[in-house]
Amino acid sequence: MTMNELTERTTLVSAGEHAPDFALKDQNGNSMRLSDYRGRKVVLFFYPKAYSPGCTAEACQFRDAYEDFKAAGAEVIGISSDDETTQKGFASRFRLQFTLLADRDEAVHKAYGVRRTLGLIKVRATFVIDEQGVVTYAFHSHNPASHMAKALEALNS
Numbered sequence: 001m002t003m004n005e006l007t008e009r010t011t012l013v014s015a016g017e018h019a020p021d022f023a024l025k026d027q028n029g030n031s032m033r034l035s036d037y038r039g040r041k042v043v044l045f046f047y048p049k050a051y052s053p054g055c056t057a058e059a060c061q062f063r064d065a066y067e068d069f070k071a072a073g074a075e076v077i078g079i080s081s082d083d084e085t086t087q088k089g090f091a092s093r094f095r096l097q098f099t100l101l102a103d104r105d106e107a108v109h110k111a112y113g114v115r116r117t118l119g120l121i122k123v124r125a126t127f128v129i130d131e132q133g134v135v136t137y138a139f140h141s142h143n144p145a146s147h148m149a150k151a152l153e154a155l156n157s
Helices: 053-064 066-071 084-093 107-111 147-156
Strands: 023-026 031-033 041-046 074-080 099-102 124-129 135-141
Touching: 023 084, 041 053, 041 147, 053 066, 053 074, 053 147, 066 074, 066 147, 084 099, 124 147, 135 147
Parallel strands: 041 074, 074 099
Antiparallel strands: 023 031, 023 099, 041 124, 124 135
16 A cells, blocks of 8 residues: 555454554654565554653553564554654663554554544554564553553464
């Protein structure tokens, strides 16, 4: 799926589907495409807001397990609707060694079916994507404590 083909979904992208490709700016202002990671596994996690208590805890769990993800052959990428400057500060303050992407207009959120509950509360979602760009695991929950462990378990199963 190209950037021109990103469409809003009413359901979460699920296992067996190709992960929608996208281009977003990272915390350093560099443009990054998901397809740049073809040939490698990717753990893509969507979080509501940098610096919020739940999102900070979630991001730090991914940070603390980062070497386990690398050992499983996966890159970790976080996405929120925060801007690049906020993402950079968040990564620096909490020593996050993985890429954070700014989805300001939430187009990528919508393409992956990551929606708001009751139109207000942003949902967390995590996707494990294989080397061919196919989603092998998809999970959504408001609970920040479960995403890292479920993603790592999916990679190792």
